[in-house]
Amino acid sequence: MWGTKTSALIFLNGFFILVQCRLEPEARLQAEKECVDQTKVDYNLVLEVMRTIKVPDDEKYKEYLNCFYLKQGFKNKAGEIQFDALKEVLMVDGEYDEHTADKILYPCKKIAPPQLDDLPALVLQCIFDNAP
Template identity: 35%
Template sequence: MNKLIIGFVVLGAIALAKAGLTDEQKAKVQVYGKECVKDTGVDPELIKKARGGSFADDAKLKAFTFCMSTKIGFQNDAGDIQADVIKEKLSSAISAEVADMLIERCLKKLDTNEDTAYEVFKCYYENTPEHLVKSLTDKQKELLAQHYKQCVEKSKVDQAVLQRARSGDFADEPKLKEHILCITEKIGFQNAQGVLQKDVIEKKLKEALKGDEAKTKQLIKACAIANSDKKLQAFNALKCVYQKANINLL
């Protein structure tokens, strides 16, 4: 259950458990999760599904999100959003510019405290889709994180541009294309000469699509299109995969 709770309060690519928290604070988050499950009576299966992006319109799940939100300081007991607290936690994990973008997009006060908390978590999830690599093992995720860091350093891509691409807004920007090329080469989607490695692409997409062979083949046919410009080829392929299957490896 501990991993399930921590997983649910992951704000997309921004793990609360890593957002400037000590080991003692992380332990507190786990305790909060257990308390909120007990207090709200939420079905743990709904938490698990929400972790995977399926947010049920369920009163107890919404109550759970509000309970967690108040305990970690995102809302006060009256339900008011604590924007300064949220920005402080987000800014310890990402750039202030990206944090501001997420805050502006997601912090909306709704009719009830529960709806507010629920929609905030849902919005963060939808706008930070690194969760879409959930089919990878922990070791693979760690390797992907290393690739990400190396490619950011190499391309010098602006974090705000990269964050928008994670949300589906692929800007026609040279440094973003350089970053995407770097990522596709490191994960084996294409080699250094720009040749698409369709066997590798098929294997990884099939894993992400939970073995759906028909959908995998359709996706490869639509998105793995050769181009003499290997940067544009990589850019178009990842953009296509995101648009057609909501899979994003950025």
């Protein structure tokens, strides 16, 4: 499940993949595996999100994303999204310039869900929806 094919697939998709590339490949895969194991999310669901660019309303996936965002530094222990870190990822390899990255993230900063654990999933979908 964690072999080369999975790694190659992960690098072929959009923003979510760039998020996962923040860590070195081995550390990224380890963080991913730890979060999948910890949350018991179906890994096929993680792959489906990468293929469809649609975040599901699934509690296990939200748990996974919370775990992964924390390990990546995209949220802090208080549950606050670290938008500067997300902006940095959007600008990796010139994918987006600073102005475009700011434009993508601006509406996402206004998200205030009743459940803080929903925030990473809502922010990720917001990024998907606002990226050109």
